[in-house]
Amino acid sequence: MTGSNEHDILFKNGRLNLNTKGEVTMFVKPKIKEIQKKRKKLGLSKHQVSLKAGLGGSSLSRIETGTTKHIHPLRARAIAEMLQCDVEDIFEEVRKGV
Numbered sequence: 001m002t003g004s005n006e007h008d009i010l011f012k013n014g015r016l017n018l019n020t021k022g023e024v025t026m027f028v029k030p031k032i033k034e035i036q037k038k039r040k041k042l043g044l045s046k047h048q049v050s051l052k053a054g055l056g057g058s059s060l061s062r063i064e065t066g067t068t069k070h071i072h073p074l075r076a077r078a079i080a081e082m083l084q085c086d087v088e089d090i091f092e093e094v095r096k097g098v
Contacts, residue, residue, distance in 0.1 A: 027070040028091035030063050035090045038083040053078035070094055 039049055039060070046060040053059075055075060062068040063079075071079075071091065080087045 026073065027094050028073055028076045028087065029070055029094045030068075030076075031090050031092060032064055032066065035060075035079070035083065036064055038085055038090060042083065044082075049079065049082050053082045055079075 039046070044052075046064060047057050050057050050059040050061070053075070055078065059068070059075075060079065063071065073087070076087050076091045080090055083090060
């Protein structure tokens, strides 16, 4: 681990914040239109992206329909990798009450 706070772990261009119990205190909110645009540009189905990202088969469908509103940053990173973009392109940071 790097950085000044031993409870932070590096997350792409920012930090994944953890409280003293090791629980994530930062989640990301999907930019649904951007996710759909990037997925369609690559010619991938929601199911394909979900499975290639190591998630359940309907995960991206739940994200794109707005059923899932907040995503764990590590899952967001996996989705971004499958869509060949940065996490910041398709998700925005949301802080959870600490």
